[in-house]
Amino acid sequence: MSSSTIGPAQDDLFDRRPLSFDPGLKRNRSNRLLTGVAGLFAAIAILPLVLVIFHVLVQGGRLLTLGLFTELPPPPGLDGGGIGNAVLGTLVVTLVAALVAIPVGVGGGIYLSEYSMGGWFARFVRFGNDVLAGVPSIICGVFVYGAIVASRILFDRSYSALAGGLALAVLMLPTVIKTTDEGLKLVPRELRWGAYGVGASRFVTIVRITLPSAFTPIATGVVLAIARAAGETAPLIFTALFSPFWPESLLSPIATMSVLIFNFAIMPYEAQKALAWAASFVLVVMILIANLLARWFSSIAQR
Amino acid sequence: MTTDSSNDAFTLRRRPAFERFLDIGFRQLTLALASVVALLLLGIFLTIAEGAHEAIATFGARFLVSSAWDPVNNQYGALVAIYGTMVSSLLALAIAVPLGVGTAIFITEDLIPTGLRSAIGLMVELLAAIPSVVLGLWAIFVMEPAIRPALQLLHRLLGWTPFFDTVPQGPGMAPAILILVVMILPIITAISRDALNQVPLELRQAAYGIGSTRWGAIFNIILPAAISAIVGGVMLSLGRAMGETMAVTMIIGNSLNFSFSLLAPGNTISAMLANQFGEASGIQVSALMYAALVLMVLTFAVNVLAQLLVRRLSLRY
Numbered sequence: 090m091s092s093s094t095i096g097p098a099q100d101d102l103f104d105r106r107p108l109s110f111d112p113g114l115k116r117n118r119s120n121r122l123l124t125g126v127a128g129l130f131a132a133i134a135i136l137p138l139v140l141v142i143f144h145v146l147v148q149g150g151r152l153l154t155l156g157l158f159t160e161l162p163p164p165p166g167l168d169g170g171g172i173g174n175a176v177l178g179t180l181v182v183t184l185v186a187a188l189v190a191i192p193v194g195v196g197g198g199i200y201l202s203e204y205s206m207g208g209w210f211a212r213f214v215r216f217g218n219d220v221l222a223g224v225p226s227i228i229c230g231v232f233v234y235g236a237i238v239a240s241r242i243l244f245d246r247s248y249s250a251l252a253g254g255l256a257l258a259v260l261m262l263p264t265v266i267k268t269t270d271e272g273l274k275l276v277p278r279e280l281r282w283g284a285y286g287v288g289a290s291r292f293v294t295i296v297r298i299t300l301p302s303a304f305t306p307i308a309t310g311v312v313l314a315i316a317r318a319a320g321e322t323a324p325l326i327f328t329a330l331f332s333p334f335w336p337e338s339l340l341s342p343i344a345t346m347s348v349l350i351f352n353f354a355i356m357p358y359e360a361q362k363a364l365a366w367a368a369s370f371v372l373v374v375m376i377l378i379a380n381l382l383a384r385w386f387s388s389i390a391q392r
Numbered sequence: 393m394t395t396d397s398s399n400d401a402f403t404l405r406r407r408p409a410f411e412r413f414l415d416i417g418f419r420q421l422t423l424a425l426a427s428v429v430a431l432l433l434l435g436i437f438l439t440i441a442e443g444a445h446e447a448i449a450t451f452g453a454r455f456l457v458s459s460a461w462d463p464v465n466n467q468y469g470a471l472v473a474i475y476g477t478m479v480s481s482l483l484a485l486a487i488a489v490p491l492g493v494g495t496a497i498f499i500t501e502d503l504i505p506t507g508l509r510s511a512i513g514l515m516v517e518l519l520a521a522i523p524s525v526v527l528g529l530w531a532i533f534v535m536e537p538a539i540r541p542a543l544q545l546l547h548r549l550l551g552w553t554p555f556f557d558t559v560p561q562g563p564g565m566a567p568a569i570l571i572l573v574v575m576i577l578p579i580i581t582a583i584s585r586d587a588l589n590q591v592p593l594e595l596r597q598a599a600y601g602i603g604s605t606r607w608g609a610i611f612n613i614i615l616p617a618a619i620s621a622i623v624g625g626v627m628l629s630l631g632r633a634m635g636e637t638m639a640v641t642m643i644i645g646n647s648l649n650f651s652f653s654l655l656a657p658g659n660t661i662s663a664m665l666a667n668q669f670g671e672a673s674g675i676q677v678s679a680l681m682y683a684a685l686v687l688m689v690l691t692f693a694v695n696v697l698a699q700l701l702v703r704r705l706s707l708r709y
Contacts (some may be wrong), residue, residue, distance in 0.1 A: 120605040124503055131512055135582060137574040138519040141530045157708075194427030203540045204419055205426075216699065218428045223628065223695035224436065224688070226637020227662045231684045234669065235439040239677075259432060266429065287444030290411045292418045320523025323637035323662070327669045349527045354532055362533075369526045370479060384514075 114221040142373070149370025152363055157371075160332055162349070168360045172368050173337050178250070179372070181228035181336060182329055183319045185254025190261035190318075195300075197262075198269025198307075205297055215270070218283060222263035238328055249341035250336065253329025257318040264317070268310020272303040277373045309387045317378035320372055322347035346372045396455065410688055440688060445679030452673065459650040461664075463672075468679035472650050474686060476658040479638065480565060481633035483654075484572035489626055491573070492580030497579075497610060500588040520578035528642030531571045535540055536562060536643060537568065557654040563645035564568045565658040571639045576629040583625025587618040620701060635660040656668030661687040 111155035113119065153158075160171030197214070207213030233256040238247050276299050284294040300307075331352055346368040353361040353368075447455065450470060481617025495516065499509045543560040550556040562567065591614050599609035615622075645657020646667050661683050669680055 091485040116605050116608065120607045126691045127494045127498040127503065131498040134491055134495040134577050135512060135519075137577075138515050138522070140534065141519075141522060141527060143495050144530055145526060154538075179696045193425050193428050198427060200419075200422035200426040204422060205461050211426075214429050217433050219699050220692065220695055221429055221433055223631045223635075223691060223698075224433075225631075225637065225662060225691055227635065227637040228436065228440070228684055228688050228691075231443075231665060231669070231681065232436040232439050235681065236435065236444045238441075259436075262432070263428065266426075290407065291415045291643050292411075295418070316521060320525070322523065323666055326666055330670070333409040347523060347525045349640065350529055351638060354529045365529055369529055372523055373526055373666050376521050376523065377518060380518060 111124075115266055145369050145373050147349070148366040149368075149373075152367040153370065157367055161335065162344075162353075162364055163350070163360055164333075165356060165361065166358055170360065170364065172302035172346065172349060172371070174332065175344040175346045175349040175368060176371060178332075178336055178345045179319055179347070180323065182250055182253045182257060182343060182345055183217050183341075184317060185251060185339070186257035186261055186318050187311075189255060190260035190265050190314070193258075194262050194265025195269045195307065197266045198273065199295060199300075201266070201270045202273035203299065218263050219260075219336065220379055224320055225323075227323040229256050230326065230328055232256075233259070233324065233328045237324070246340045248330035248342045249340045250327065250329055251339045253325045253343065253345070254339075256324035256328045257321055260321060261314040261318050265311055269303075269307050270316075272306030272310070273299060276302050276304060305389065306346055309383045311384065312379055312383040316376045316383070319379075320347060320376050323350055326351065374385055402587055408596045433543060437688070440486060440681055440685050444685045446675060447678035447682040449677070451682070455679070456686070461648045463676050465529060465600055466675055467500070467645070468676070468682075468704045470661065470664075470679075470683045470686060472648060472662045473661045475650070476565065476644070477634055477660040477687065477690070480569050480632055480644070480656075480658070481636075481662055484576060484633050485626065485630050487569070488573045488576050488580055488629070491671055492629075493622060494578050494582045495577075496584035496588055500585055501606065501610060503606070505634045516578050516581045519574070520582070524575065524636065524638040525642070527574060529637035531567060531639060531643040532563075532689070535570065539567065543567075554652040555654050558651065558657040560651040563643050565644060565654045565656065568640045568644035568658065568660075569654070571643055572633050575639060576633050576638055579629040579632060580625055583628065584618070586623045587621035588614060590621070591617045598675055623670045624698050624702035627694055627701060631694040631698065634660075634694065635662055635687065635691050637666050641666045 100126055112121075154171075155171075157171040157173070159173050160169070161174055162172060163170035201211050201214060207212075233252055237252045237255060238249075241247055280298055280302060281294055282299045289298070325345055325348050329345060329348070331348045332342045332344045334344075336343045350365045350368050350372070353365040356362070447468065451458075455469055457471055457475065458467075460467045460469045460472040461472065462468070495512070498504065499512050520620075540560055540562075543564075545564055547559055549555050558564075595613055595617060596609060599613040604612065640660055641663040644659060644663055646659050646663055647657035648659065651658065665680055665684055665687075668676070672680055
């Protein structure tokens with residue numbers, strides 16, 4: 090039917106012809122087939138997420154008790170206990186990282202977007218920042234090990250919470266710089282001109298006008314960077330090490346949830362495996378909440 | 393400084409010395425903070441090179457082609473780990489690229505309703521946020537037992553090739569590759585999606601206007617227009633895959649013996665670092681630093697290449 094409606098092309102090339110869709114054509118069949126393949130690929134891509142979240146919620150969620158957050162992990166072979174020290178340790182180490190990376194990153198980002206005017210130095214720093222973002226996290230760990238742990242530069246202490254926090258700060262820094270740079274670029278130039286026009290100095294303009302109006306994109310990036318740092322393990326294994334006790338000071342080894350998962354997953358005891366799942370649950374829930382928070386943040390900013 | 397106009401505006405009134413001081417001081421402060429990036433890169437390189445110096449002097453280039461890793465006799469060679477790093481990341485890439493680009497096409501090309509599209513996009517992004525160590529835990533206790541029958545079948549069918557000639561018994565190269573696929577899929581998907589979204593609407597409309605089907609337009613017009621950004625994203629994820637540590641360390645088996653078989657336990661540079669650094673001493677630390685230097689040079693090269701690709705070739709039509 091479809092082929093009969095199309096007349097010979099030469100005499101009525103510019104006439105209106107009824108359009109028709111023949112699902113049996115080879116091109117339409119392959120179109121459907123490829124759509125199916127792409128859908129299948131998308132399903133395969135989501136499958137691991139669903140499975141991981143399901144297992145973490147089920148295996149870890151049923152271990153959720155108050156004691157989990159208030160007790161120390163049991164000695165190998167014994168039952169019970171919690172991951173209180175690791176939860177606290179993760180917060181401490183991440184806080185140290187944030188306190189170092191946010192001022193440095195925001196400051197560097199301000200220079201790139203407000204002062205540099207696209208000179209060679211700014212281009213070099215942006216390039217270096219992208220390269221730094223691609224440095225494997227374990228390399229950051231090796232670097233901090235060599236620079237701080239092995240050299241015993243911190244009051245002659247070796248493994249410490251501070252070293253772990255600094256390693257995470259190195260990982261966070263590129264993200265913070267990038268989001269600050271991009272966030273400040275979004276601020277309209279008229280806003281700055283307005284501030285200059287009423288006699289504000291450069292410093293006042295940046296601190297009182299430009300930074301506040303770029304607050305949401307910067308905060309979104311910072312929240313994402315913190316969430317990522319909180320889940321990092323590799324740089325902590327030989328900088329913060331691990332400790333089965335409550336944190337003593339910033340200069341002694343400290344427990345973190347991610348290293349606890351790594352250490353306990355391969356232990357042959359059921360209690361340790363259970364705690365590893367419980368720690369995964371707490372960590373994943375924390376990180377997913379931070380991510381959704383960041384998305385909510387940026388959706389507010391776009392309104 | 394090219395901000396002549398704004399500087400003129402400042403000079404119209406006499407600025408107090410304190411205000412000038414604050415302006416200049418703040419500028420210098422942010423300049424110093426921006427150079428932290430450069431100092432860090434230099435510091436990372438120098439620290440690792442300094443640490444590796446002893447092993448480089450002792451083993452030289454032999455380190456790269458020898459598979460002897462023997463802490464008792466102080467003989468070190470990183471061939472097993474280097475081979476494992478390359479094989480695991482390249483094979484993971486080979487699986488993840490079609491999956492990731494296919495997913496990106498699925499969620500950008502109007503094949504499904506908008507709500508479902510953003511839901512899939514959100515889920516893939518959340519997958520990127522799950523810590524590597526949690527994926528490793530899942531890989532040990534859930535994924536590896538689940539896929540072992542399939543791997544055993546593979547061994548029975550293809551056991552005569554050197555790539556499948558060991559009986560799979562738990563951790564090994566194949567599960568590590570699969571978990572790497574899970575880890576780099578979100579990156580490839582996100583970057584491909586952004587690249588595809590940037591292809592101008594006119595280009596698509598022109599393609600449909602001359603009567604091509606949806607997939608005809610995708611293969612002949614849209615993908616070629618976005619290809620350089622996609623290739624850049626693929627390179628970035630290759631760098632990520634080579635440096636990925638925790639999930640791989642937990643599932644790859646950390647073998648120090650060389651094997652072509654994908655079903656046998658293997659090793660990667662990052663897994664070796666994660667496993668041995670804490671307990672190493674003496675020249676072993678130096679040998680590990682040497683391995684770290686190799687990893688760093690590899691990822692550095694891949695990342696710089698990716699940056700150049702993204703910058704030089706970005707969206708030309």
